[in-house]
Amino acid sequence: MDEFVFVSGRLCLDLAGTQLWRRSLHTELLVTPDDLRRWTVLAEIVDDPGSVDSRGLERVRHVREAVYTLVRRWPLGDPDAAAEEALAEVNEAARLPLPKIQLTKSGQLMRVGSIDEVLGAVGRDAVDLLGSAQFSRMRECANQDCTRLFVDLSRSRARRWCGMAECGNRHKAATYRKRKKQQSVA
Numbered sequence: 276m277d278e279f280v281f282v283s284g285r286l287c288l289d290l291a292g293t294q295l296w297r298r299s300l301h302t303e304l305l306v307t308p309d310d311l312r313r314w315t316v317l318a319e320i321v322d323d324p325g326s327v328d329s330r331g332l333e334r335v336r337h338v339r340e341a342v343y344t345l346v347r348r349w350p351l352g353d354p355d356a357a358a359e360e361a362l363a364e365v366n367e368a369a370r371l372p373l374p375k376i377q378l379t380k381s382g383q384l385m386r387v388g389s390i391d392e393v394l395g396a397v398g399r400d401a402v403d404l405l406g407s408a409q410f411s412r413m414r415e416c417a418n419q420d421c422t423r424l425f426v427d428l429s430r431s432r433a434r435r436w437c438g439m440a441e442c443g444n445r446h447k448a449a450t451y452r453k454r455k456k457q458q459s460v461a
């Protein structure tokens with residue numbers, strides 16, 4: 276099973292990354308309502324989204340694809356119907372309520388909300404990203420097959436990989452092997 280990772284620096288891009296290899300395999304990580312429930316908890320949006328059904332899953336996948344369409348085509352310039360629809364969907368999600376944060380007597384922080392609040396958080400994050408200067412730092416992973424997006428918040432602005440374990444290490448290993456081979460030929 277592919278595990279969820281949170282390497283994008285933005286919630287909306289982490290959600291977009293729950294479909295991997297978008298130019299080839301289209302590996303879906305949110306297959307069942309339970310996958311979505313796990314993702315929302317690991318993403319620390321809400322502690323318990325309550326019962327998640329297939330409709331909830333479909334809603335989240337729908338907004339995810341709208342986010343992906345929008346960030347790949349932003350700024351829209353002369354938008355076609357698909358881009359306009361994606362914009363409307365992301366804006367609609369951003370109008371939903373946000374998770375409530377509360378404290379317990381023992382001092383624990385609780386994040387309370389259901390799928391509506393999860394979508395609200397994602398929509399708000401997407402609008403915030405697209406409407407801010409940080410958008411100019413959004414990159415796609417340098418691994419040609421990988422379609423993960425992230426914001427490069429490094430000082431050098433030279434980040435190339437979605438996450439070292441996933442792509443950077445593989446690249447480094449390949450470079451290392453190549454160098455070894457060249458050395459042994461020489």
Ligand SMILES: [Zn+2]
Nearest residue numbers: 416421437442
């Ligand atoms: Zn990658």
